[in-house]
Amino acid sequence: xxxxxxxxxxxxxxxxxxxxxxxxxxxxxxxxxxxxxxxxxxxxxxxxxxxxxxxxxxxxxxxxxxxxxxxxxxxxxxxxxxxxxxxxxxxxxxxxxxxxxxxxxxxxxxxxxxxxxxxxxxxxxxxxxxxxxxxxxxxxxxxxxxxxxxxxxxxxxxxxxxxxxxxxxxxxxxxxxxxxxxxxxxxxxxxxxxxxxxxxxxxxxxxxxxxxxxxxxxxxxxxxxxxxxxxxxxxxxxxxxxxxxxxxxxxxxxxxxxxxxxxxxxxxxxxxxxxxxxxxxxxxxxxxxxxxxxxxxxxxxxxxxxxxxxxxxxxxxxxxxxxxxxxxxxxxxxxxxxxxxxxxxxxxxxxxxxxxxxxxxxxxxxxxxxxxxxxxxxxxxxxxxxxxxxxxxxxxxxxxxxxxxxxxxxxxxxxxxxxxxxxxxxxxxxxxxxxxx
Ligand SMILES: *Cc1c(COP(=O)(O)O)cnc(C)c1O
Numbered sequence: 001x002x003x004x005x006x007x008x009x010x011x012x013x014x015x016x017x018x019x020x021x022x023x024x025x026x027x028x029x030x031x032x033x034x035x036x037x038x039x040x041x042x043x044x045x046x047x048x049x050x051x052x053x054x055x056x057x058x059x060x061x062x063x064x065x066x067x068x069x070x071x072x073x074x075x076x077x078x079x080x081x082x083x084x085x086x087x088x089x090x091x092x093x094x095x096x097x098x099x100x101x102x103x104x105x106x107x108x109x110x111x112x113x114x115x116x117x118x119x120x121x122x123x124x125x126x127x128x129x130x131x132x133x134x135x136x137x138x139x140x141x142x143x144x145x146x147x148x149x150x151x152x153x154x155x156x157x158x159x160x161x162x163x164x165x166x167x168x169x170x171x172x173x174x175x176x177x178x179x180x181x182x183x184x185x186x187x188x189x190x191x192x193x194x195x196x197x198x199x200x201x202x203x204x205x206x207x208x209x210x211x212x213x214x215x216x217x218x219x220x221x222x223x224x225x226x227x228x229x230x231x232x233x234x235x236x237x238x239x240x241x242x243x244x245x246x247x248x249x250x251x252x253x254x255x256x257x258x259x260x261x262x263x264x265x266x267x268x269x270x271x272x273x274x275x276x277x278x279x280x281x282x283x284x285x286x287x288x289x290x291x292x293x294x295x296x297x298x299x300x301x302x303x304x305x306x307x308x309x310x311x312x313x314x315x316x317x318x319x320x321x322x323x324x325x326x327x328x329x330x331x332x333x334x335x336x337x338x339x340x341x342x343x344x345x346x347x348x349x350x351x352x353x354x355x356x357x358x359x360x361x362x363x364x365x366x367x368x369x370x371x372x373x374x375x376x377x378x379x380x381x382x383x384x385x386x387x388x389x390x391x392x393x394x395x396x397x398x399x400x401x402x403x404x405x406x407x408x409x410x411x412x413x414x415x416x417x418x419x420x421x422x423x424x425x426x427x428x429x430x431x432x433x434x435x436x437x
Contacts, residue, residue: 035062057283070325090320115277116150182227259366282326
């Protein structure tokens with residue numbers, strides 16, 4: 001008889017698919033029993049610090065009293081009701097809040113159930129904007145290398161064409177246009193040469209480009225590239241020049257992560273369309289939103305058209321109620337100071353990794369830390385090594401990166417950065433030995 005724990009893990013391995021993973025993988029998943037604060041509790045009772053905030057979302061940590069209360073209170077009223085022809089308090093309150101805290105031109109909100117869908121909706125808005133006004137030539141999006149915008153078909157078609165799964169769907173994906181990824185690092189001196197590839201692609205193709213889509217200041221899952229606000233400013237200016245809409249994807253960067261409430265604030269620009277998700281509910285449940293201006297909606301609705309989208313769980317009241325509580329908690333906290341402190345500490349402590357020969361570069365912004373290696377990581381080595389050090393870090397490609405919950409303490413963060421140094425150093429030895437054999 002196998003033990004019940006082992007049975008469950010084996011069942012999972014044989015029957016349940018996990019993100020970007022083979023079915024029936026060689027090693028078992030890490031079993032999490034519960035979570036509180038910044039800690040995940042594993043099957044054996046070990047508590048480890050979640051350095052990933054469950055992929056950017058759990059900004060307040062786990063099991064937060066005010067969010068729990070908001071969920072329970074909403075449950076006793078209604079967990080869900082359809083949004084076709086019906087509206088409710090949690091959605092109205094959340095729309096008001098989002099409109100208040102984002103750029104003043106953004107005054108129309110579309111709620112959806114995940115970031116990828118928020119991007120689909122943004123793309124539909126852009127295409128319908130031109131189509132409804134009789135311009136059906138504009139049927140492409142200008143996107144960037146190293147971009148990541150989600151896994152549904154439209155979203156996938158604007159992800160990095162090399163690392164972004166295009167090869168698996170060759171001939172099926174909508175063909176878009178790609179500019180070089182933003183090359184001017186954050187803090188570096190601006191030079192016009194950095195924008196030349198984007199500028200020439202836009203100049204050559206603007207007649208068929210409906211919109212540009214970009215992750216402001218931090219390109220996340222496509223390469224953890226942190227770039228200069230001057231780049232984003234130039235993108236906005238060129239979109240204006242050629243009359244192309246600008247979609248900002250703040251799904252990863254929104255709600256304080258970079259040190260500003262929204263990363264586009266670094267460049268002092270206005271998007272035509274804005275996508276938010278991930279941290280919107282403090283990581284409690286799946287909810288996203290696409291915001292746009294009156295002008296864009298008027299274009300979409302020209303000649304009697306309407307935006308063609310409507311998910312079953314649109315503006316789910318339970319998710320909206322928790323999002324309202326999460327925003328209240330965030331905005332009533334000294335989040336700016338907290339994130340500034342995390343940034344300072346990450347800077348001081350992660351730069352130690354630069355002494356390791358396997359490390360190519362270290363970069364930080366807000367509550368984001370990136371240790372880029374010269375070679376790809378081996379998760380079968382790294383995952384158990386990190387757990388042994390008491391942390392949950394999930395590197396991808398050659399990037400060991402973290403974005404901890406904002407509530408992490410100074411001591412917990414030091415524990416985390418020390419664990420990264422220890423594990424990367426051990427990995428360096430392991431790879432060196434591997435080469436000797
Ligand atoms: C995660 C992410 C998405 C996709 O969101 P999902 O909720 O996973 O569908 C889109 N854009 C960016 C920038 C993201 O980080």
